Amino acid sequence: MADVNRQVLLVEKPAGKLGPEHFKMSQGAMPVPQDGEVLLRTLYISLDAANRAWMHGATYRSALDFGGVMAGGGVAEVVESKSPDFKPGDLAFGDTGWQDYAAVKGKHLTKLPRVPQLTNLLSVYGIAGLTAYFGFLDIGQPKEGETVVVSAAAGSVGSIVGQIGKIKGCRVIGIAGGKEKCEWLTSELGFDAAVDYKGESVFKALKAAAPKGIDVYFDNVGGTILEACLAQMNIGGRIACCGAISQYDGVPDAAGPRGVPGLIVVKRLRMQGFIVTDYFKDQARALKDLQAWVAAGKLKVEEDVIDGLENTPQALIGLLAGENRGKRMVKV
Amino acid sequence: MADVNRQVLLVEKPAGKLGPEHFKMSQGAMPVPQDGEVLLRTLYISLDAANRAWMHGATYRSALDFGGVMAGGGVAEVVESKSPDFKPGDLAFGDTGWQDYAAVKGKHLTKLPRVPQLTNLLSVYGIAGLTAYFGFLDIGQPKEGETVVVSAAAGSVGSIVGQIGKIKGCRVIGIAGGKEKCEWLTSELGFDAAVDYKGESVFKALKAAAPKGIDVYFDNVGGTILEACLAQMNIGGRIACCGAISQYDGVPDAAGPRGVPGLIVVKRLRMQGFIVTDYFKDQARALKDLQAWVAAGKLKVEEDVIDGLENTPQALIGLLAGENRGKRMVKV
Structure with a gap:
């Protein structure tokens, strides 16, 4: 030693x-x-x-x-x-x-x-996998056939959220920075579509990729991307608030996204935050599912x-x- | 005719x-x-x-x-x-x-x-009473001993929310415009405290009136009052989004409240919108309670x-x- x-x-x-x-x-x-x-x-x-x-x-x-x-x-x-x-x-x-x-x-x-x-x-059996699992399933409550959007989709949590979305039978759209990441999401991880926030208007690209609107938005970034998603949420939609990367590295925005609380009322949205450590006591359930999905080749790490x-x-x-x-x- | x-x-x-x-x-x-x-x-x-x-x-x-x-x-x-x-x-x-x-x-x-x-x-058996009942109890989920804040507290919905809060054993703080309304809330309706948003800093007055922080905020107004409440929510707090009066009569703010989504994540808040008509099918339960409270003199109309x-x-x-x-x- x-x-x-x-x-x-x-x-x-x-x-x-x-x-x-x-x-x-x-x-x-x-x-x-x-x-x-x-x-x-x-x-x-x-x-x-x-x-x-x-x-x-x-x-x-x-x-x-x-x-x-x-x-x-x-x-x-x-x-x-x-x-x-x-x-x-x-x-x-x-x-x-x-x-x-x-x-x-x-x-x-x-x-x-x-x-x-x-x-x-x-990664998959730790903080990232558990964050994705509990935030998406317990807070987001996706249903088969619904449209799911996840930001920071090529990151540790986002990449797992999107794959669980596919396992649950949802249409999954990832938002990531750069063409290469976006191609990886669709070709390797099975996302239905990907939006390159560095190369295109997120609002317009989401309109095209989610023509039926968004039912679950898993938010890792906050800021203008949250604003673009809020505007396209369906009635009864859920926003799982996991993080706000866009606000961390520098001076946070002086204001929040437009549409709060107006759109939350009109569309009966639920926005809910969570911290993965609150769920550690319950992790056996998550680990069982995550291990089974990895073993079946449905979840790439x-x-x-x-x-x-x-x-x-x-x-x-x-x-x-x-x-x-x-x-x-x-x-x- | x-x-x-x-x-x-x-x-x-x-x-x-x-x-x-x-x-x-x-x-x-x-x-x-x-x-x-x-x-x-x-x-x-x-x-x-x-x-x-x-x-x-x-x-x-x-x-x-x-x-x-x-x-x-x-x-x-x-x-x-x-x-x-x-x-x-x-x-x-x-x-x-x-x-x-x-x-x-x-x-x-x-x-x-x-x-x-x-x-x-x-009023009490119609749109106002049902909005207050379902929004506060089903969305806000107050527990005995918790601190509740309601804005537009002298209005049709707010005045009922606050009284239900007292019936449920909460500490209730109303936000209203003008001294007269504030005095009415505390002296006639049994609110524990009232904040005059026209006469004092809502942020500071809430700090004084809710020293243990806010567990449930029933939001009728949005804007800067929502922002002041967000900053003082306790971990696991709930915000029932009923309306955004501050944004209706004129041009809405160009941005939303600060703290979204940062504080929602950190404090694991739930912000949820609702429309009373979604609950009409369930109104028998509400009417039974509301009638009993009016009859017992606990709810003034x-x-x-x-x-x-x-x-x-x-x-x-x-x-x-x-x-x-x-x-x-x-x-x-």
Whole structure:
């Protein structure tokens, strides 16, 4: 066991776009677990748009500690345990932060099974798959034959949402940035159509791709794309609010989308937010379905694994720019 | 039976604020009911902020016919029937329009009981009471001890929502315009607090009146008041979207409230719209509760009855300016 704990520090709150200058590599002391805590060795760090949202202040987690280790979830192995719930060698998901080692309270960790492919614990069987599953099915409540739209469709969550939509018999339209991603959605993942928000008017392209209107919109981005979808929702439509990437990397818009609340009333829409951690207690149901779909070849798993803790800042910066396809993570 | 049918025509689409110049009194021929239709004599016309919203174009009803009779719901008596479901002397609720007589399809009418006080069929036992009941209880799902905020609280729907909130054991805060209305809410209707949006900062006054945050917000107004409430919602809060009065009389805001969808995600909020007519099939349950609460003295009924069809335009213009307390209607 190394006695050095490499860490990525978040040195200051970014005023505009996130850049490498906001991070610094450092070395900390090896953490010593207290009663109830577990010493973890980080294996894979999950990269999520939410990491950037946290920098704006308190969200569903407390505000970040600027100058300290950057927060983030990861898959880790238990090195030493002072919690009755864990023993050395166990795998766990938790907020390790961007560092080699972390001491975390056992009650804040989720125990993970030793699957053949550990990266799947962050993608399809982890935060991405569970977010897609619960947000789309429990909040979106799609019915066979309905039209589903998902934004950030080539991302970790969106790519799974769209495929579950096809499994459930829906017409699925993905919104993504760039022709290449759009082609991938339709040719590889079975989406019925894809809209390139960088190359065409989202409003018009959706009109053409969803001539019967939208029944479920899974929103990862907020902003003008949400506005375009709101205007085309059908009566009784559902909007699952998963994230607002368009608002995270810089100064958020001074106002929200037009149509709130007017269209919500007229069309009897339901807009509902959720956080995947609220559903962790219920994950057995999701994992059973997700595993069956993967085994049957109905759900393709796309992962984007970057090597080396020192590359974590650039991996997040690139994710915010839409570089990734599928679940991005860093192998520590 | 008179052979003259007085009518209020909507002569053009208002570009800004609604004024008397947008209406014209006229006389039409007595309508002749066709097969399946009923000839109605209008008794009371319901005035609702939604009347103004319809002028913007298609909503949950088709666009208005400018130059034609102004649309509007009312309580009417059946004069002649070519529908198997109605006979002369029956009372019905339907879209009579602003006129003495109308021929309406029987299937578009709701039969009404002959209660002692016919005005109650538009207030507590009609569109206002049912809107408050279903929107607050079914969409808002208040729990005992929670904090409820309702806007346009001195209006027909808001005044009932707040009183149901007290019946359900909630802390209830009303938002209304002017000191007099606010005092009426707390002293007469039992609200715990009232915020005068014309006289104080809604955001700050809510902070003081709802120190534990807001669990249910019943939104009649949209705009900046919705924005102030969104910012103070608790995790898991519900927003029942009933209307957007602030957006109806003039040019709607170019953008929506800040916090959509960011706060909806972070706080796992549910924002949901509804239209009372969707619940008409289920009204027996509501009427039973509403009647029991009125009988027990727990629910006070406030009505604002204006006399004369010719005064209907001014009655609507005044309602949009916040003149009324309780349910406004015109006795034809």
